[in-house]
Amino acid sequence: MLCSPLRVEQIEMFVDLQDELMAAFRSQFPGAKDFKWLLDFPRRGMVAIGRDSWSFHRHGCGLRFMREYPAPHLVVDVSENVAETSFFSPWRLVDFLESCGERVEIADLEKALESLVTALRLRSVEGGYLAEPRAHIPEGSGTKPV
Numbered sequence: 001m002l003c004s005p006l007r008v009e010q011i012e013m014f015v016d017l018q019d020e021l022m023a024a025f026r027s028q029f030p031g032a033k034d035f036k037w038l039l040d041f042p043r044r045g046m047v048a049i050g051r052d053s054w055s056f057h058r059h060g061c062g063l064r065f066m067r068e069y070p071a072p073h074l075v076v077d078v079s080e081n082v083a084e085t086s087f088f089s090p091w092r093l094v095d096f097l098e099s100c101g102e103r104v105e106i107a108d109l110e111k112a113l114e115s116l117v118t119a120l121r122l123r124s125v126e127g128g129y130l131a132e133p134r135a136h137i138p139e140g141s142g143t144k145p146v
Contacts, residue, residue, distance in 0.1 A: 006112035008121060011088075014096050015131040018076050019085040020049050021065050025056070035083035037061060075099035080127060089128035 024047040026032070032041045044057045046068075053069040062079030077095050081087040090113060094104045113129060116122045122129045 006109060008116065010097065010100075011093065011116070011122070011131065014076070014093060015086055015088065017049075017074075017096075018078055018088065018092075021047065021054060021056075021076055022078060022082070022085045024049055024054075025063065038063070038082065072101065073099065084130070086131040086133075087125070087128055088131070092128070 028047055029042060029045070032038075034040045038058055038061055041058050041063070044055070047054050047056065047065070051070075052067055054065045054067050056063050056065045060079065062077060062082060065076045065078065067074040075095050075098075077092055078085075079092065080089065090106055090109050093113075094106055094109060097104050097109075113122060114124075117124045117129070121132055123132060
């Protein structure tokens with residue numbers, strides 16, 4: 001069972017972080033073009049997002065990023081569909097939430113994700129979910145994007 005209800009902000013944070021990590025990876029390793037099999041991807045390395053240092057290692061058809069500095073050591077495992085950074089599976093999200101210190105049961109998480117699909121916040125696709133683009137609302141409008 002989730003210790004606390006899954007919040008949309010947690011999913012958005014995860015998807016944004018996954019996108020930032022892959023953007024940093026693409027910038028640092030522009031020769032990595034095989035997003036299906038990752039054959040030309042480095043086995044291990046480091047990327048930075050702002051002041052955060054992240055190590056990564058390639059596994060199967062994915063990259064597992066681990067924040068080295070600062071603590072806590074968050075985990076973002078971009079496995080399957082590496083080119084589509086808004087894609088995630090329940091397992092990816094569980095891995096991330098547990099690295100944030102959350103206790104998660106996959107069955108409860110899947111129910112929460114399905115409710116977000118019903119609310120049109122996520123789109124269910126084979127193997128996982130795609131986060132729908134968020135509305136961009138101008139600064140100072142008094143409304144926060146959802």
